[in-house]
Amino acid sequence: MASSFQIHCPWMEIAHSLPHLIENHQLRSQVNKMPLLSSQYLKGHRELYLAHLVLSYITMGYVWQDGEKGTAKVLPQNLAIPFVEISRVLGLPPILVHADFVLVNWKKRNPCGPLEIENLEPIICLPGGASLRGFILVTFLVEKAAAAGIKAVPQVVNGMLQPDNRILEEALQDVASSLRDMARVLKKMHDYVDPAIFYGVIRIFFSGWKDSPALPEGLIYEGISDKPLVYSGASAAQSTTLHTFDELLGIQHCRESTTFLHRMREYMPPHHQAFIEEIQSLPPLRSHVLSSGKEKLCSAYNMCVAALSDLRTYHIAMVTKYIISAARNAKAKPSESTSPNPPSFLEERGQVAPGF
Numbered sequence: 001m002a003s004s005f006q007i008h009c010p011w012m013e014i015a016h017s018l019p020h021l022i023e024n025h026q027l028r029s030q031v032n033k034m035p036l037l038s039s040q041y042l043k044g045h046r047e048l049y050l051a052h053l054v055l056s057y058i059t060m061g062y063v064w065q066d067g068e069k070g071t072a073k074v075l076p077q078n079l080a081i082p083f084v085e086i087s088r089v090l091g092l093p094p095i096l097v098h099a100d101f102v103l104v105n106w107k108k109r110n111p112c113g114p115l116e117i118e119n120l121e122p123i124i125c126l127p128g129g130a131s132l133r134g135f136i137l138v139t140f141l142v143e144k145a146a147a148a149g150i151k152a153v154p155q156v157v158n159g160m161l162q163p164d165n166r167i168l169e170e171a172l173q174d175v176a177s178s179l180r181d182m183a184r185v186l187k188k189m190h191d192y193v194d195p196a197i198f199y200g201v202i203r204i205f206f207s208g209w210k211d212s213p214a215l216p217e218g219l220i221y222e223g224i225s226d227k228p229l230v231y232s233g234a235s236a237a238q239s240t241t242l243h244t245f246d247e248l249l250g251i252q253h254c255r256e257s258t259t260f261l262h263r264m265r266e267y268m269p270p271h272h273q274a275f276i277e278e279i280q281s282l283p284p285l286r287s288h289v290l291s292s293g294k295e296k297l298c299s300a301y302n303m304c305v306a307a308l309s310d311l312r313t314y315h316i317a318m319v320t321k322y323i324i325s326a327a328r329n330a331k332a333k334p335s336e337s338t339s340p341n342p343p344s345f346l347e348e349r350g351q352v353a354p355g356f
């Protein structure tokens with residue numbers, strides 16, 4: 001019997017040629033020829049996540065193939081119906097999310113080799129060549145660096161609830177070291193991602209259709225709803241990592257940022273959201289540390305807050321380089337810009353957070 005992905009292979013075939021089809025403005029006609037396939041043959045979470053990844057990339061290419069002026073207003077039913085069905089099963093929105101873009105979109109070149117950038121490859125790509133590859137893989141490696149800190153979270157909780165100050169202090173040290181590691185890995189972005197390509201070519205493909213001047217009413221998912229649906233685009237603000245550390249440490253953001261960050265949680269896999277809610281429901285760690293009166297514990301907690309703050313400060317420097325300065329350069333020297341028309345509706349604004 002044929003495997004389900006052999007049955008669904010038209011999706012895979014198109015997805016593997018996305019950069020070429022988009023650059024040649026042929027993706028829409030290819031998608032329009034695609035048969036309407038049922039998603040019911042997909043088995044298990046691996047196939048379902050792979051299908052969401054593939055259909056989300058095809059969707060972003062379909063909508064943005066012709067840039068901001070030639071946006072598609074309707075997603076054809078042969079793409080919209082299976083994408084929405086699979087999204088419902090996974091509890092994800094029918095748009096590219098961080099989990100698609102980064103968390104499931106990698107494979108090892110040599111299966112026995114290390115989980116390092118030289119041995120990694122995205123499964124599905126969009127235009128942007130080496131810079132797109134670098135953006136996906138460096139972000140993936142930042143997530144990998146966060147894993148040790150996330151694993152330390154249950155230890156922090158044990159140390160607090162038992163209570164055992166030694167366990168708590170060690171676990172907090174692990175969290176701080178993981179946050180420092182994330183910042184160290186984030187710096188690799190400079191080696192792999194060209195700001196002009198990021199700004200002029202790559203960014204538009206993560207853009208959503210909520211509060212978007214290019215799609216002010218949203219996108220019609222044919223066969224699903226006659227009214228346009230609105231969804232935010234992909235952003236690492238949908239990564240579970242910093243949400244978890246914020247909740248653990250009791251970090252409070254201003255009201256506007258809190259609203260935005262909470263909205264981004266709706267774009268995470270449901271089990272990620274549940275994990276964050278679990279941390280949120282715990283007794284406050286900060287009060288526990290303060291009331292313990294233990295200097296070493298306070299200092300371990302403070303190290304975590306400092307490392308998280310340093311990571312965010314560095315991230316703002318990245319936003320400046322890859323968006324604000326890149327926008328100015330593209331405007332000042334349009335002839336040198338890699339893309340003839342960097343999308344004007346995204347100038348100096350976040351993907352999903354206007355005015356960020």
Ligand code: HEM
Nearest residue numbers: 139142235236237239242312318319322350351352353356
């Ligand atoms: C070229 C690199 C990057 C740029 C230009 C960039 C840009 C942005 C922008 C514009 C936002 C505002 C929200 C939005 O509109 O999407 C944002 C938010 C965010 N980004 Fe990035 N980002 C980059 C890489 C990363 C990486 C590698 C991570 C780590 C996983 C990350 C984590 C976050 C988080 C957690 C937020 C939410 C705000 C916060 O919690 O501080 N970003 N980013």
